[in-house]
Amino acid sequence: MSTAAERYLQAAKRESTTRRYQQALAHYEVGWGGFLPASSDSIVRYLAENAELSISTLRGHLAALARWHQNHGFADPTKAPQVRDVLRGIQALHPRQVRQADPLQLQELEQCVTALQREEASPDLSVRLRAGRDRALLLLGFWRGFRSDDLCRLRIETNRLLPGEGLSLFLSSSKTDREHQGRTVSVPALKRLCPVQAYEDWLALSQLQAGPVFCSIDRWGHLAPTALHPYSVSRVLRRALTRGGVAGERYSGHSLRRGFATWATRNQWSPKDLMEYVGWRDVHTAMRYVDANEPFGDWRRAGTSESK
Incomplete structure (x- = not known):
């Protein structure tokens, strides 16, 4: 592949996404001790043993694993039904409140x-x-x-x-x-x-x-x-x-x-x-991103509404 083609292929990848994928793969291989290419059974065990992570983090790790297998010509083990089911089970048994930044008033x-x-x-x-x-x-x-x-x-x-x-x-x-x-x-x-x-x-x-x-x-x-x-x-x-x-x-x-x-x-x-x-x-x-402005009208205490 030419140098010019490689440059354009690299430009198509978002730097932040590439960095997150690298971190996710390192977590799977180094942190957990997994091997690539992976089987769907190993992905299921990986998810189960890392259920303390947020669902969004686990989904990001699955996306990184899927991309690695696609790029290297292997079948994607993250598409297996049992992988999807165990992720749903983790979400059901470990619900977490979504953390959001406070809006600057x-x-x-x-x-x-x-x-x-x-x-x-x-x-x-x-x-x-x-x-x-x-x-x-x-x-x-x-x-x-x-x-x-x-x-x-x-x-x-x-x-x-x-x-x-x-x-x-x-x-x-x-x-x-x-x-x-x-x-x-x-x-x-x-x-x-x-x-x-x-x-x-x-x-x-x-x-x-x-x-x-x-x-x-x-x-x-x-x-x-x-x-x-x-x-x-x-x-x-x-x-x-x-x-x-x-x-x-x-x-x-x-x-x-x-x-x-x-x-x-x-x-x-x-x-x-x-x-x-x-x-x-x-x-x-x-x-x-929006905090609802509940219409409590005169029932709201003075001083609790946001100024315009």
């Missing part, structure tokens, strides 16, 4: 942004840069309902800024973009907590003209040439919130996406509008 976002704006007046360059980056990251992530990897894929040269009006952002790929077609999304300028102004301020402060929008910053104020890793977004978010007086440990990168979905629902966005804006393909996925 608008009041907490505003409190954090106010603190970051104070930090942007610091005489310390590294403090100013970190505060400017974090403000832009939080506001863009919230108002566009971005995933962590979406934020990390943004590049300055493919974006278009219209100061005071809006921002056009190009996403080269995303979790739901299996064909790698990319999509362009718009961000409106807002009267407060404006993501467009935060983006403009960050570019002016950092003097960045090309490359990743969001990168790491060392203690001396040096900007890394590479983008933040998606796993780093949760840490950046928590630290920014903590500096703003918010309990940052409650949140992860998904808190921005859930926060926006909850805000939009409480502000009468229709499910269709929300799905189109954020990029969800099915309503069940969208509803997992």
Whole structure:
């Protein structure tokens, strides 16, 4: 196979998926002591002896094992009926509550942004840069309902800024973009907590003209040439919130996406509008991100409703 063909085949594979599959295969072979190619009986034993793992983790491991067998020309043992049945049995006997990130509420976002704006007046360059980056990251992530990897894929040269009006952002790929077609999304300028102004301020402060929008910053104020890793977004978010007086440990990168979905629902966005804006393909996925606003009306205690 030519070098060019290998390069394109590699490009078709998502880096995060490849990494997860490698980890899953290592868990089966090294952690559990299994052999490849595997039989359906060994897959059943593997599942039974690792029933303490979440169902989503076990499904991911099965997907990795299935891919390995397909790539190497072997029959897929994960398709056997007994494999499917034992997975159902594990789910029935070991039900688990789905853990989700807390949605970032608008009041907490505003409190954090106010603190970051104070930090942007610091005489310390590294403090100013970190505060400017974090403000832009939080506001863009919230108002566009971005995933962590979406934020990390943004590049300055493919974006278009219209100061005071809006921002056009190009996403080269995303979790739901299996064909790698990319999509362009718009961000409106807002009267407060404006993501467009935060983006403009960050570019002016950092003097960045090309490359990743969001990168790491060392203690001396040096900007890394590479983008933040998606796993780093949760840490950046928590630290920014903590500096703003918010309990940052409650949140992860998904808190921005859930926060926006909850805000939009409480502000009468229709499910269709929300799905189109954020990029969800099915309503069940969208509803997992939304905290319902129960209509208890006058029966609700004062101070427990979310401000708009």
